Amino acid sequence: xxxxxxxxxxxxxxxxxxxxxxxxxxxxxxxxxxxxxxxxxxxxxxxxxxxxxxxxxxxxxxxxxxxxxxxxxxxxxxxxxxxxxxxxxxxxxxxxxxxxxxxxxxxxxxxxxxxxxxxxxxxxxxxxxxxxxxxxxxxxxxxxxxxxxxxxxxxxxxxxxxxxxxxxxxxxxxxxxxxxxxxxxxxxxxxxxxxxxxxxxxxxxxxxxxxxxxxxxxxxxxxxxxxxxxxxxxxxxxxxxxxxxxxxxxxxxxxxxxxxxxxxxxxxxxxxxxxxxxxxxxxxxxxxxxxxxxxxxxxxxxxxxxxxxxxxxxxxxxxxxxxxxxxx
Amino acid sequence: xxxxxxxxxxxxxxxxxxxxxxxxxxxxxxxxxxxxxxxxxxxxxxxxxxxxxxxxxxxxxxxxxxxxxxxxxxxxxxxxxxxxxxxxxxxxxxxxxxxxxxxxxxxxxxxxxxxxxxxxxxxxxxxxxxxxxxxxxxxxxxxxxxxxxxxxxxxxxxxxxxxxxxxxxxxxxxxxxxxxxxxxxxxxxxxxxxxxxxxxxxxxxxxxxxxxxxxxxxxxxxxxxxxxxxxxxxxxxxxxxxxxxxxxxxxxxxxxxxxxxxxxxxxxxxxxxxxxxxxxxxxxxxxxxxxxxxxxxxxxxxxxxxxxxxxxxxxxxxxxxxxxxxxxxxxxxxxxxxxxxxxxxxxxxxxxxxxxxxxxxxxxxxxxxxxxxxxxxxxxxxxxxxxxxxxxxxxxxxxxxxxxxxxxxxxxxxxxxxxxxxxxxxxxxxxxxxxxxxxxxxxxxxxxxxxxxxxxxxxxxxxxxxxxxxxxxxxxxxxxxxxxxxxxxxxxxxxxxxxxxxxxxxxxx
Numbered sequence: 001x002x003x004x005x006x007x008x009x010x011x012x013x014x015x016x017x018x019x020x021x022x023x024x025x026x027x028x029x030x031x032x033x034x035x036x037x038x039x040x041x042x043x044x045x046x047x048x049x050x051x052x053x054x055x056x057x058x059x060x061x062x063x064x065x066x067x068x069x070x071x072x073x074x075x076x077x078x079x080x081x082x083x084x085x086x087x088x089x090x091x092x093x094x095x096x097x098x099x100x101x102x103x104x105x106x107x108x109x110x111x112x113x114x115x116x117x118x119x120x121x122x123x124x125x126x127x128x129x130x131x132x133x134x135x136x137x138x139x140x141x142x143x144x145x146x147x148x149x150x151x152x153x154x155x156x157x158x159x160x161x162x163x164x165x166x167x168x169x170x171x172x173x174x175x176x177x178x179x180x181x182x183x184x185x186x187x188x189x190x191x192x193x194x195x196x197x198x199x200x201x202x203x204x205x206x207x208x209x210x211x212x213x214x215x216x217x218x219x220x221x222x223x224x225x226x227x228x229x230x231x232x233x234x235x236x237x238x239x240x241x242x243x244x245x246x247x248x249x250x251x252x253x254x255x256x257x258x259x260x261x262x263x264x265x266x267x268x269x270x271x272x273x274x275x276x277x278x279x280x281x282x283x284x285x286x287x288x289x290x291x292x293x294x295x296x297x298x299x300x301x302x303x304x305x306x307x308x309x310x311x312x313x314x315x316x317x318x319x320x321x322x323x324x325x326x327x328x
Numbered sequence: 329x330x331x332x333x334x335x336x337x338x339x340x341x342x343x344x345x346x347x348x349x350x351x352x353x354x355x356x357x358x359x360x361x362x363x364x365x366x367x368x369x370x371x372x373x374x375x376x377x378x379x380x381x382x383x384x385x386x387x388x389x390x391x392x393x394x395x396x397x398x399x400x401x402x403x404x405x406x407x408x409x410x411x412x413x414x415x416x417x418x419x420x421x422x423x424x425x426x427x428x429x430x431x432x433x434x435x436x437x438x439x440x441x442x443x444x445x446x447x448x449x450x451x452x453x454x455x456x457x458x459x460x461x462x463x464x465x466x467x468x469x470x471x472x473x474x475x476x477x478x479x480x481x482x483x484x485x486x487x488x489x490x491x492x493x494x495x496x497x498x499x500x501x502x503x504x505x506x507x508x509x510x511x512x513x514x515x516x517x518x519x520x521x522x523x524x525x526x527x528x529x530x531x532x533x534x535x536x537x538x539x540x541x542x543x544x545x546x547x548x549x550x551x552x553x554x555x556x557x558x559x560x561x562x563x564x565x566x567x568x569x570x571x572x573x574x575x576x577x578x579x580x581x582x583x584x585x586x587x588x589x590x591x592x593x594x595x596x597x598x599x600x601x602x603x604x605x606x607x608x609x610x611x612x613x614x615x616x617x618x619x620x621x622x623x624x625x626x627x628x629x630x631x632x633x634x635x636x637x638x639x640x641x642x643x644x645x646x647x648x649x650x651x652x653x654x655x656x657x658x659x660x661x662x663x664x665x666x667x668x669x670x671x672x673x674x675x676x677x678x679x680x681x682x683x684x685x686x687x688x689x690x691x692x693x694x695x696x697x698x699x700x701x702x703x704x705x706x707x708x709x710x711x712x713x714x715x716x717x718x719x720x721x722x723x724x725x726x727x728x729x730x731x732x733x734x735x736x737x738x739x740x741x742x743x744x745x746x747x748x749x750x751x752x753x754x755x756x757x758x759x760x761x762x763x764x765x766x767x768x769x770x771x772x773x774x775x776x777x778x779x780x781x782x783x784x785x786x787x788x789x790x791x792x793x794x795x796x797x798x799x800x801x802x803x804x805x806x807x808x809x810x811x812x813x814x815x816x817x818x819x820x821x822x823x824x825x826x827x828x829x830x831x832x833x834x835x836x837x
Contacts, residue, residue, distance in 0.1 A: 041374075071736065192653040215676075
């Protein structure tokens with residue numbers, strides 16, 4: 001315990017010292033690296049960042065810490081990294097909101113807190129498709145029935161989300177657009193409350209990460225209808241994908257990736273990319289991710305760029321389709 | 329029943345094993361420290377220590393985190409009573425009467441009552457948690473946005489009982505609080521309100537920096553500005569324990585606070601701070617001597633302190649029985665379970681009986697540990713008041729700044745706290761109460777969100793508030809209370825508020 005307190009304290013001190021010091025030429029890394037998780041502890045970003053940091057520490061033999069810089073749906077932490085010194089000592093563990101927030105800023109005509117091209121993508125760590133769930137006693141047995149019913153009664157079937165323009169909202173918007181249906185959106189403050197809302201019967205449907213709803217599916221309280229991935233979810237082999245059902249544009253993942261500020265020197269980037277390759281092969285890292293029931297999907301370089309850009313394009317379209325909510 | 333007891337004995341065999349006991353103890357100690365430090369609440373404490381638990385096994389990790397959680401609830405009252413600085417958000421109400429008691433030389437009594445009240449509330453609600461978790465959790469899930477809105481509307485009526493003196497002044501402060509609560513991202517549309525280009529304001533003003541500034545730091549400035557230097561309170565040892573009158577006066581508030589806190593705690597999305605607000609209002613409403621509130625009423629400490637501890641256990645009901653987080657702290661604890669490969673959910677109790685019952689049993693143990701830990705500390709804490717002000721106050725200032733900064737590594741929060749200290753100083757010079765500001769700040773975003781979610785659910789039809797039985801009942805209760813408040817106006821009777829106003833006038837003339 002004292003060790004934990006001391007290390008937390010050291011981390012804070014390291015962070016305080018790390019920022020202002022001007023570095024002379026020296027081998028990278030020679031002081032602690034900080035991974036910024038722009039969401040609170042216990043969220044996907046935080047839970048992914050910690051095993052990544054632990055494995056990086058092993059590979060680099062250099063301290064790697066996680067700092068939660070939260071606020072404004074992640075914008076605070078992302079802005080922090082976007083404007084921090086591009087020296088490889090401050091990295092960002094981002095989720096898909098990195099492409100959503102600047103797009104939403106555009107819609108509201110406000111000065112963006114940051115833009116996507118302020119970052120250098122390092123690697124994709126995990127990608128989990130969302131799945132559509134309804135309550136077990138609800139009338140829809142299949143995704144087809146659900147979509148047909150929604151078509152008959154536009155704006156009548158409701159769903160909860162983690163927040164407006166949030167990941168769970170975007171997943172549903174992409175489906176609505178692909179299937180040409182209109183659903184009723186009730187935003188909540190986070191994925192937890194959104195789950196509580198469907199369990200309590202206050203909304204009809206929810207798009208959620210598989211790990212969160214699996215226990216409720218097993219307990220028979222929720223029924224999965226379809227998934228947003230390009231492949232079926234391993235734990236739910238009988239649940240089809242929207243792709244299979246013919247809605248090709250309804251593709252969505254809750255992904256986590258590592259980014260560095262733009263302008264980070266190429267040798268440092270190369271070192272980090274090499275490190276991350278070893279990180280995902282690390283057995284402790286694999287165990288940690290398995291416990292979270294989050295599949296490791298590792299992509300780097302061109303492959304990650306393609307994935308990231310396709311995802312960003314879909315999300316930008318999604319945000320534009322939603323538009324400014326208060327104008328409706 | 330028999331099965332429960334059998335399970336509980338399994339639980340105790342887990343909880344009393346030396347290693348688990350050790351981690352429960354560590355959790356309680358750390359929690360108390362976290363609670364005592366101004367600004368650093370249980371959420372910050374748990375978040376900071378979460379990574380440290382990753383190396384432990386699941387039961388130990390959960391037991392330790394829970395210890396931090398309810399330990400912080402115990403510790404939070406200490407600085408509220410001694411220095412008028414809320415150690416964490418739910419202790420805001422304790423600042424009012426706890427500090428007033430301390431000024432009368434009853435700091436020891438207030439601390440002891442807070443500790444014993446917390447112990448009783450903690451233990452009783454664990455019993456309730458054990459026997460009633462599954463049915464209660466299902467009931468709690470029926471609390472959707474309309475029900476929550478009704479509950480909060482009822483909470484707003486609390487204002488009438490928040491402070492003595494002028495209703496107009498209380499309302500003005502509450503409106504100021506509601507306005508401050510408007511700052512931040514509109515959760516329904518994503519629109520940034522009043523952010524002036526500061527991204528950090530996206531989440532609005534935090535309760536903790538505002539409360540520490542308004543209550544604690546303004547108090548320091550007021551003391552510094554007094555013409556006659558106030559005497560350092562020198563507590564005597566025999567005065568440390570509550571008198572028998574004080575015990576009697578705290579008995580029923582503790583009982584009511586426990587029940588109320590537990591019920592509010594199980595509702596998903598509600599905060600402990602609401603349970604302490606409601607408890608304070610209830611005690612004042614029921615009290616035969618409401619004019620004592622704000623001047624060191626024992627019930628004003630006993631009720632809210634019991635309520636916020638009972639709410640802690642209540643919050644575990646949906647988390648353990650259904651695997652749904654009822655607030656940010658249970659959410660972090662659920663994440664901790666997932667990190668250890670335990671998937672929280674409705675099947676937890678069957679799949680991991682040792683963890684579930686070990687956890688329950690450790691809460692009994694933890695409450696005893698906290699009582700044993702805290703009662704002797706009363707003497708020590710009270711002696712802090714012997715420190716001369718010119719040493720004590722700068723130290724408090726530093727601790728407050730460090731504490732508030734540490735919660736989210738945000739300098740903006742420190743500035744908010746300092747601005748609120750100035751505001752609090754000016755307002756209190758002008759005889760305004762600052763407690764309603766905090767209430768307004770807490771309620772505004774929740775109330776707005778619940779109202780607009782309800783209307784999103786019903787496609788804009790207000791009937792949703794009447795068609796749902798729980799919401800309708802709560803709103804009817806609110807209406808009834810409002811009518812009750814109007815009675816003195818009609819009957820021209822002199823109620824306590826008028827008496828109090830008259831008395832205050834008399835004092836000043």
